[in-house]
Amino acid sequence: MSFFTSFYNKVFSFFKPQEVSEDNSVKEVARSRLKLVLMQDRTNLTPKILEQMRGELIDLLSKYVELDKDLLELNFEQEGDQVALMLSIPVIRAKDEKEIEEALKKDALLKGIKLADDDEEEESAESETADDESEDNTADDNNEEESTESVEEENSSEEHNSDNQENTAETV
Amino acid sequence: MSGRVIVITSGKGGVGKTTTSANIGTALAKAGNKVVLIDTDIGLRNLDLLLGLENRIVYTIVDVVEERCKLKQALVKDKKNPNLSLLAAAQTRDKSAVTQEQLKEICETLKKDNDFILVDCPAGIEQGFQNAIAGASEAIVVTTPEMSAIRDADRIIGLLSAREEIESYKLLLNRVRPNLIATNDMMSVEDVVELLACDLIGIIPEDTGIISSTNKGDPIVNDEKSLAGQAYRNVARRIMGEEVEFLNLEEDKNFFGKIKNFFEKTIKDIKAKI
Numbered sequence: 001m002s003f004f005t006s007f008y009n010k011v012f013s014f015f016k017p018q019e020v021s022e023d024n025s026v027k028e029v030a031r032s033r034l035k036l037v038l039m040q041d042r043t044n045l046t047p048k049i050l051e052q053m054r055g056e057l058i059d060l061l062s063k064y065v066e067l068d069k070d071l072l073e074l075n076f077e078q079e080g081d082q083v084a085l086m087l088s089i090p091v092i093r094a095k096d097e098k099e100i101e102e103a104l105k106k107d108a109l110l111k112g113i114k115l116a117d118d119d120e121e122e123e124s125a126e127s128e129t130a131d132d133e134s135e136d137n138t139a140d141d142n143n144e145e146e147s148t149e150s151v152e153e154e155n156s157s158e159e160h161n162s163d164n165q166e167n168t169a170e171t172v
Numbered sequence: 173m174s175g176r177v178i179v180i181t182s183g184k185g186g187v188g189k190t191t192t193s194a195n196i197g198t199a200l201a202k203a204g205n206k207v208v209l210i211d212t213d214i215g216l217r218n219l220d221l222l223l224g225l226e227n228r229i230v231y232t233i234v235d236v237v238e239e240r241c242k243l244k245q246a247l248v249k250d251k252k253n254p255n256l257s258l259l260a261a262a263q264t265r266d267k268s269a270v271t272q273e274q275l276k277e278i279c280e281t282l283k284k285d286n287d288f289i290l291v292d293c294p295a296g297i298e299q300g301f302q303n304a305i306a307g308a309s310e311a312i313v314v315t316t317p318e319m320s321a322i323r324d325a326d327r328i329i330g331l332l333s334a335r336e337e338i339e340s341y342k343l344l345l346n347r348v349r350p351n352l353i354a355t356n357d358m359m360s361v362e363d364v365v366e367l368l369a370c371d372l373i374g375i376i377p378e379d380t381g382i383i384s385s386t387n388k389g390d391p392i393v394n395d396e397k398s399l400a401g402q403a404y405r406n407v408a409r410r411i412m413g414e415e416v417e418f419l420n421l422e423e424d425k426n427f428f429g430k431i432k433n434f435f436e437k438t439i440k441d442i443k444a445k446i
Contacts, residue, residue, distance in 0.1 A: 026356060027359050027360070030319055030358075030359055031367070033319070034322055034367055037323060038323065041326060041327065041330075042326070
């Protein structure tokens with residue numbers, strides 16, 4: 001009996017199409033590597049900046065919703081001539097008002113401290129030699145403000161379909 | 173008559189720009205069009221070799237620009253097809269020997285009594301490339317399903333799309349190897365098209381016949397049996413506005429698929445005969 005089954009398996013495997021692994025195939029590696037590199041070429045965004053952007057987005061969104069940080073996906077997609085930034089955020093649960101308020105307060109407090117730091121630095125810079133650091137910090141603050149605005153837009157759209165993982169897009 | 177000026181470019185070297193120029197040019201001429209091929213790869217000319225015309229070149233594009241001869245004198249007629257002629261690049265000069273304006277002027281003049289002017293572009297995105305695209309209103313971007321060729325093609329597409337004079341640009345995927353695609357070792361045609369977000373004008377299978385055709389100085393479109401030749405002829409028909417289906421290069425991997433393909437083919441043949 002076992003002879004027959006092994007014979008059957010042999011014959012069967014002869015006719016069966018060769019198994020090709022889809023995800024780890026050379027082709028898939030090439031495709032995903034290229035996808036990333038083309039996006040970087042097209043937008044001039046370095047992996048470091050992307051990582052920073054990702055981190056800031058997580059910090060910001062975490063104030064309002066509890067999200068699965070590891071599964072957050074940030075991708076660029078080409079739609080015709082335009083490049084779209086696709087953000088997929090697995091939401092664990094929405095925070096209630098109290099929590100949001102607390103988070104916002106905490107944030108405001110942190111920002112207050114940061115601003116105060118900047119002032120001190122500026123003063124010290126003025127008193128001593130001109131330092132680049134203070135300039136850098138103010139530039140960073142500007143960036144943060146910009147990203148806050150854009151993500152708030154995303155939040156409004158999130159409310160409409162908060163059941164699923166949201167795909168919010170922002171054109172770059 | 174106002175001919176169409178099409179530049180054949182790629183960014184990366186060695187992906188088959190010159191082979192493509194020679195074959196599309198020959199195929200267009202065979203279909204009855206008046207065609208001029210311009211080699212703009214000054215200093216590294218090769219289009220003459222692929223057409224088997226290397227011994228007939230007296231004047232080059234630089235001679236035309238520097239007014240040592242008339243444009244008509246510099247056009248070398250193809251051996252087989254009087255509809256096809258070549259304006260060769262100079263071998264002893266460099267890319268700065270011709271300016272963008274001069275190339276544009278040459279294209280404008282040739283437009284008047286030709287259906288197609290194909291400009292074979294040098295590799296790179298520097299002056300040679302800028303010169304080559306100067307007179308063109310259409311472009312064919314040649315690439316292969318390899319990482320570096322695709323990346324370079326993407327740069328070229330970016331540069332072409334930023335240029336108002338270029339009304340349309342299409343992708344030609346060269347050296348496709350169906351057996352490697354079948355085992356998932358090579359990106360498929362769909363993958364490349366998706367990555368580059370550009371319309372296709374042709375898919376050319378890898379063909380060892382290209383080597384011997386280059387060695388003979390006879391473009392592979394002249395070989396009626398060659399699959400790559402067929403693919404290039406199809407590209408020429410698409411350029412002329414015909415709708416031609418892409419060749420099905422993917423073979424069915426398993427035994428039954430092969431049998432099925434065989435029967436389908438036979439039935440098709442029989443139906444065609446009836």
